[in-house]
Amino acid sequence: MNSLWLLVVGIILFILAYVSYGGYLAKKWGIDPKRETPSHTKYDNIDYVPTNSKVLLGHHFSSIAGAGPIAGPIQAAIFGWLPVYLWIIIGSIFVGGVHDFGSMFASVRHDGKSIGEIIKSTIGKRGKILFNLFAWLALVLVVAAFTDITASTFAFDQAKPELLAGARAGTASVLFIALAVIFGFAVYRKGAGLAVSSVAGVILLFICVYIGYIFPIFKFSKLTWQIILLIYITFASILPVWLLLQPRDYLSSFLLYAMVIGAILGIIITHPTLQISATTAFTVGEGAKAQYLFPILFVTVACGAVSGFHSLVGSGTSSKQIDKEEDTKLIGYGAMLIEGVVAIIALISVAYVAKAEGTPASIFASGVAEFMSSFGVPVQVGKVFVTLAFASFALTSLDTATRIARYIFQEFFEEVGKGKKSILTNTYVATIVTVAASIGLLVYGYTNIWPIFGASNQLVAGLSLLALTAWFAKTGKKTIMTLIPMIFMFCVTLTALVILIRNFFIGGKTVLLVVAVLLLVLAIVLIIETATTFKNVKTKSGNIKA
Template sequence: MRSANRIGWGVVALIGAGALGVIANARGEAINAVWVVIAALCVYLIAYRFYARYLARIVGIDPARPTPAMRHPDGLDFVATDRRVLFGHHFAAIAGAGPLVGPVLAAQMGYLPGMLWILAGVVLAGAVQDFMVLFLSMRRDGRSLGEMIRLEMGAVPGTIALFGAFMIMIIILAVLALIVVRALAGSPWGLFTVAATIPLAVLMGVYTRWIRPGRVGEVSLLGFVGLILAIVYGRDVAASATLAPWFTYSPVALCWILIGYGAIASLLPVWLLLAPRDYLSTFLKIGAIATLAIGIVVVAPPLRMPALTAFVDGSGPVWSGSLFPFLFITIACGAVSGFHALIASGTTPKLIASEGDARFIGYGAMLMESFVAIMALVGASIIDPGVYFAMNSPAAVVGTDAASAAVAVTAMGFPITPETIATTARDVGETTIISRAGGAPTLAVGMAHIFSAVVGGRAMMAFWYHFAILFEALFILTAVDAGTRAGRFMLQDLIGLAVPSFRNATSFLPGLIGTGLCVAAWGFFLYQGVTDPLGGVNTLWPLFGISNQMLAAVALVLATVVLFRMKRQRYAWVTILPAIWLVLCTVTASLLKLFASDPRVGFLAHANRFADAAARGQMLAPAKTLAEMRRIVLNDRIDAILCALFLAVVASIIGYGIRTCLIARRSDAPSVIEIPAWPAPAE
């Protein structure tokens, strides 16, 4: 390294250490969000320059080796793509609602634990996983995670991983749909704008199909104008005595509407609804993230949430459970997300132009997603903590009106008046903000604070709030639609193992059965979440976190196996250490979710509490009939079974992983299955 370079990196390190020092030395006084942003950026820069480069060296990245796109280019799936263009593609594919929701939920323990886990997690685990999987797939002609596990570890672990990925998909869809339900229930303004995207997308679909095919930018711009009009007009809808009831629904009614929507939308031709809405949601997502970043730096808001709250002991109202292990599964995306292993072994490895780009795209894009998570944490921490807890606590804790919520939240140690709660609701154009758990509405309030400080002031706050809700609901609904289709194919592949004809992607009946089963599965968990006495998020989000982190552990086990088979096992600690940490967190969390005696944490304890009460003929809120009591017990037991299944998946993959590593260690020569290091002969 040249000395000028050395000095430059020394300065970055000093700035980062200084920013972290400011955060660490804040004793009670509010610190500015900009310190968090600076600390994060310095950590990312240093990790990218040093650790990512080390990773690239130990796996033997070789820019002279042909990538899949160079071996068999076809101009369609396999295209050598400029690294900046591909970075955008990969980032847009990995960054969804996950990094926006987890950190908001984790803010109940204060901003500090979440921030530290996001930074440490991404550098040592999340970005390592994304980079390694991208590298593995790139060396295997862009094969998927499941295929690579089959290839390097055997058929049985391959199938187990496929099953695990399907279960994760179901839980993700349920929990994302639950967030939408919580955000839109009883909000005619929000529901109107989200509903308006359906005819809008159909018009866009017709436009791109027949009027001006392929004009993605043009149609997205038209769609964006439509979205803004829908938000503006939504205020009138909400104020109108005749129109508002058409868009005001209870959570349970919305749940059924969403299930019906998911079933229909995933059977429509893709160009009609899914593709055009994906254009809107993708560009809106990128735009909103960029605007939020600029907004935080320009407004430089102070963090009003304490660095640590009393809820690190596990007694928090948003989700239950102590800091270890539950913080580490609550923030998945942004720190480490197993789902990325599916993306990094999807289209990206087929588009990469040089092995040398893998660090920038695999490691770099994950750092960027982590930054999104940091911004979400900031968004949740700049609002009045009293408002945060009023919004995120279940109705069973804070009641349903401003007076009861103010009393309950003040008793938690966050003084707030009923007037503040009512004013906040009025400012954002809603009748109530109480018990809107799920992250999206809280983040929307935070974003509305930041955006309205730049443009429009208080008068524009309601507009910005609904803009933020729309932006999140839009890409969640796109994910529900696309996820149902992906889940359907996963299910068809799984059933196809027993009944081969079921795999056929084009025949009608297997597709219909696959879609039906998939919607029924996530619909079941969604309904359970909506009617859950603990608020739904408390039940489903940990299941999502556990499954997502377990998939990450599976991907890291695969990467470890390949390092052993490459005879580079002395470097394998880079994947073994994060894998051990994730296994530790997820196994502890699953065991607690199964067997903890606190009914707010343990599924079985909760089931027993309701079963015992039912046996005595006693009703526990919110159940009003014996049938409802029995359903809660059944739901708890199904969640417990699911938890046990996840445990079995990860335990078996670890078992197979260790076995394969031991075999590889005994062999003298590398045994990996890679594409050759020389160019393929021309076709």
Template sequence: MTGLTMIVITLAALAVGYFGYARWLEKTWGIDPKNPTPAVRLNDGRDFAPASRWTVFAHQFTSITGAGPVTGPIIAAMFGWLPALLWMLAGGIFFGAVQDFTALYASVKNNGRSIGTIIEDYVGRTGRQLFLLFCWLFTLLVIAAFCDMVAGTFNGFAKDGAEIVPNAAAASISLLYMVVAVFFGFFLKYAKPSAGVQFVTGVVLMVAMVAAGIAFPVFADAETWRYVVFAYLFAASVVPMWALKTPRDYLSMFLLIGMILCAVAGVFIENPEIRMPAFTSFEVNGLDMFPILFVTIACGAVSGFHSLVSSGTSSKMVANESDMRLVGYGSMSVEVVLGVVSLIVVCAAATDGALPAGTPFQIFSTSVAGFLTNIFGVPQDIAACILTMCVSALALTSVDAVARIGRMSLQELFMPAKGEAMTPVRKLFTNTVFATTLTLLLGYALCMAGYMSVWPLFGSANQLLSALVLTGLAVFLKATGRKGWMLYGPMAVMLAVTMTALVQQLVKIAEALASGNFVFMVHGLQGILAVALIVLAVLVVYHSILKLREPARVTKEEAAA
């Protein structure tokens, strides 16, 4: 097997999925280009703001494409390249892209509301509150981890005090992105340029910012960058989408798409040989392929977090229902390409069937930077700066979306039910500034207190979120008279994966307790969280199954109106 063969198979499969399966889903559920979307009907200039299809695609793609599609496949390669490839293709086409598209579709059909509030309509208020609480806690963990990751990437000093130029240059470029995005946002809103002018302007700005950042690196330590990142997250969470988040995502898209195109071009031109066996073993280093493979490769196959972006922010930007397939299904398909490229580079760098040393990001960055140097003649130091920036952008463009979604989840959690009064406490927690501040403060506290104590459960929590979202979406489709059987298989698989992973984690905790190696701040917290996740899943699934057994409320025609 060669890298070229693998990427050709991937592109062909994804093309069939996008132009065949996704289009069939559109026709099955009903897309009405003439139907005003929530972004148009409820345009408030803050959360609801219609944008062009490629602008929304840029937001969706950059928000969902975090560190996962790079780290997951590289780690999962220990089971061999074939299981990882098959899971990304099958998972991406039938699980992840369908989940993202359906979540976007359901939200647009429900006035741009989030999955949590949609669940209330079709599952019940108890299910909604449990889901929103889980989403909010999940965002705290992601904020803590990704902010720490970004700050570490921007750290301009080594342990011995030596300057790290690529990191400082990446930090400088990111600062420019934050500032320039504001001006670009005002340009888009008030100048209303054509798609061509917007594209050319975006490319020119990206090249200028990269050049300026490399020429004028900003050196600061990781702690300083944590403060900067959290300050940026506050701004990205409270200001209107069009003023910062949307334009920054659009500008970041050029960087990330450029990185992917460069990597794909490198695979086509160099056609690296795959030096890992197709399959190694069902158990590697004490880890079982089921469920570890399906938990490790989340982004790149299916990730519950994506649904929060689809229903939390993207649905409030879609200007036409016909854009949803590109935004929901298309962005996930591109992420699969990144995941497969990551798998190719790690397998090509293997030696005698053994994975190369280094972190997943180091392996990926070194390989793609090599493509830039060998194929395009980019100097090694500049290639290193560009790839460092791309890696940090993967995390930063996700965490700012997570921060905003966390804020909205907390607000929705305290919104009164019909007939309930808006008490002073509810008013406080639904205030945008307060909800944002509380979310970020707790995220920062978790970052400083040691989020790694519970990080091992992140993969299970993320995939459990996917299972719960698929369950809720299946209820939505059933209740509105639409076909939803295509979600039943993915829903069952993800429930089996996450429950198995959580039970295995509890077994390890019990073994640590029996052997006398139990540490409460590690094993205790993991155990509490694992039990809480299991209880949450059982309750939400129970309520959902009850609803699935009920007849549809309305006809398909009424639901599509």
């Protein structure tokens, strides 16, 4: 089949959904462009900073995208391209987009607080404590999975010195981090104009890519890169958001947009034929390695259709930077639909280079580089460029996930300590504990971590939708837009966790088994807690609006 149709149809549907369904949600939820946002009422120039919507869109999109919309569809393609494609479209529009938009909007209405705080206001203090513990464990899995996948992408194999794509991308990434710090300091401390700084920053960004390609000096092993990345995310968690996190994500968004545009243009020119079947089988593999289309496909695609991580980003960092409430539609719903486009490109890439082997990054880079060669970009240059873009996705998720996990860890111990300050609420201690916990999972590698990451990540989405449903019901708004996606996500994720517990037990993966059991127990207890509270929720008319 000609893959161009998949891309064109997907983009058209996303545009129509943004205008129609996104507008419908904004109207029903009561988005108020005149209402003052937390970035103004709680301004502190560290976390709460009013930000231009275009800058924040780049920051938010870079943060939520991660490796998920690329690695997920590539791994889920074992079930064929059709079910993956349908879930990307339907999930992005009716589940992921609603989840992201709603989470950000709810956070803005709760002084930029996390989803956990929204659960506290609608379900109770115990609900917040349970959710924060669950969310923190899920974020530790995010940090572990993305650290391993990024380190694998950058790793240099001494036995194959001719393979330099990873070393080149790693060198460019290090230079890029330094550039981001300079950009942030220039814009937020020296008053440099955003337009001029953006042009200069993008030019210097591509110079970093060029230098990395010509002089790949950081030829490190996977272990060395893991150590470097763990040190990096530790600093990223505690530095002011304007100094590293926001400028790096903003500048990397141009890199990501360039990759997406290049891939789209290449697909239009080459219109590659899909080399894998539309569908394969409901069950792939046997025993502990068995993969079932339901529910595994839905948790494997992960961020390509819906991701609980997005609600943690939207309510953790992005909501604190929203300038006007109406920006939540562009940044929340819009960014999810853009991520859906990335997921479609990833699916087309793996379907085109069906026999390619290696990490998701190398498979994706091979496919997109082939597409980009159609308009004159050398394949090897294209591979380095796409590998760097992939790494930028993963790195933005890494630093954002660590920062949000730090927030949640501090919130958790403030809550259980009844507001009293202790060493566990300290910014540095919270960061160190989070990073240390992820180190214990790195030994399993991303291929083993990914299934439980996907399940926990999607379950966070279900719990976030549950919180939104309870809040909308309490405030007299319709709940049908979040209620149906919530029920579906619970069916998918709880089933997936049960299957993973079985597989981890058979495979003797003790740590992952313990984490999976803990996640399942926490989720069930929180659902029961919410169900009990939900029975007592009344609207002004005395009934919960469907």
